[in-house]
Amino acid sequence: MSGRNTALTPPADATAPVRHPDAPAPGELLGAHYEHCFGCGEDQPHGLHLESRAGEGVRVTAEFTVKTAHQGAPGLAHGGVLATALDETLGSLNWLLRVIAVTGRLETDYLRPVPVGTVLYLEAEVTAVAGRKIYSTAVGRIGGPEGPVAVRADALFIEVKVDHFIENGRPEEIRAAMAEPDQVRRARAFEVNP
Numbered sequence: 112m113s114g115r116n117t118a119l120t121p122p123a124d125a126t127a128p129v130r131h132p133d134a135p136a137p138g139e140l141l142g143a144h145y146e147h148c149f150g151c152g153e154d155q156p157h158g159l160h161l162e163s164r165a166g167e168g169v170r171v172t173a174e175f176t177v178k179t180a181h182q183g184a185p186g187l188a189h190g191g192v193l194a195t196a197l198d199e200t201l202g203s204l205n206w207l208l209r210v211i212a213v214t215g216r217l218e219t220d221y222l223r224p225v226p227v228g229t230v231l232y233l234e235a236e237v238t239a240v241a242g243r244k245i246y247s248t249a250v251g252r253i254g255g256p257e258g259p260v261a262v263r264a265d266a267l268f269i270e271v272k273v274d275h276f277i278e279n280g281r282p283e284e285i286r287a288a289m290a291e292p293d294q295v296r297r298a299r300a301f302e303v304n305p
């Protein structure tokens with residue numbers, strides 16, 4: 112094995128990301144894109160209830176509190192749960208670009224154990240865009256927003272059309288989401304994974 116996968120290195124013709132003019136203002140909470148989302152959904156009892164906030168440029172911050180339900184080893188967060196928190200934070204960057212995109216690749220480094228009860232302070236930014244490919248990176252700190260880095264990730268998101276969700280999602284949930292009377296909530300439900 113020889114280090115990072117080259118699929119996460121932007122190609123030579125990649126460009127700097129551009130914050131959409133209608134992106135939420137820095138400091139604004141982004142809210143859940145779908146109430147049943149495992150990462151951010153407020154009506155998802157098993158979820159992480161991660162809250163992301165717009166930053167400057169194409170950056171976001173988020174906080175995730177590690178609960179007893181998130182354990183892998185006794186008293187420590189499960190690595191897959193931490194990967195989910197990183198994925199969700201990285202996914203919320205798409206809101207600032209105003210594109211719909213799904214995770215194609217997510218590469219995670221675990222640098223320090225994360226005990227139950229910890230608040231993980233996450234920051235993510237888009238580093239480059241090449242056609243449908245969105246390159247991004249994230250860190251998760253413990254002890255405070257300036258604390259030591261416990262986890263980090265690099266990711267490649269791929270832009271998709273809303274049809275991606277309608278064609279691939281289970282009909283029951285698609286119908287329920289389409290029936291949502293609030294237009295904004297209905298649109299946001301299809302921003303990420305079914």
Ligand SMILES: CCCCC/C=C\C/C=C\C/C=C\C/C=C\CCCC(=O)SCCNC(=O)CCNC(=O)[C@H](O)C(C)(C)COP(=O)(O)OP(=O)(O)OC[C@H]1O[C@@H](n2cnc3c(N)ncnc32)[C@H](O)[C@@H]1OP(=O)(O)O
Pocket residue numbers: 118144150198199200201202203204205206207208209210211212213214215216242243244267269271273298299301302303304305
């Ligand atoms: C209607 C509303 C409008 C408003 C929208 C506004 C804002 C949206 C904002 C906010 C979102 C908010 C919050 C998000 C929160 C959470 C995030 C969680 C995200 C997830 O948890 S999401 C679930 C897991 N995710 C999947 O469920 C994907 C399954 N997968 C597929 O559905 C396909 O696999 C797909 C679509 C990815 C690609 O398929 P495809 O046929 O469309 O495209 P294709 O294969 O041609 O790839 C095109 C180029 O990407 C390269 N590429 C592709 N995959 C790669 C990989 N893995 N590694 C390296 N490179 C890869 C190719 O090499 C090619 O590169 P090149 O063009 O250079 O050749």
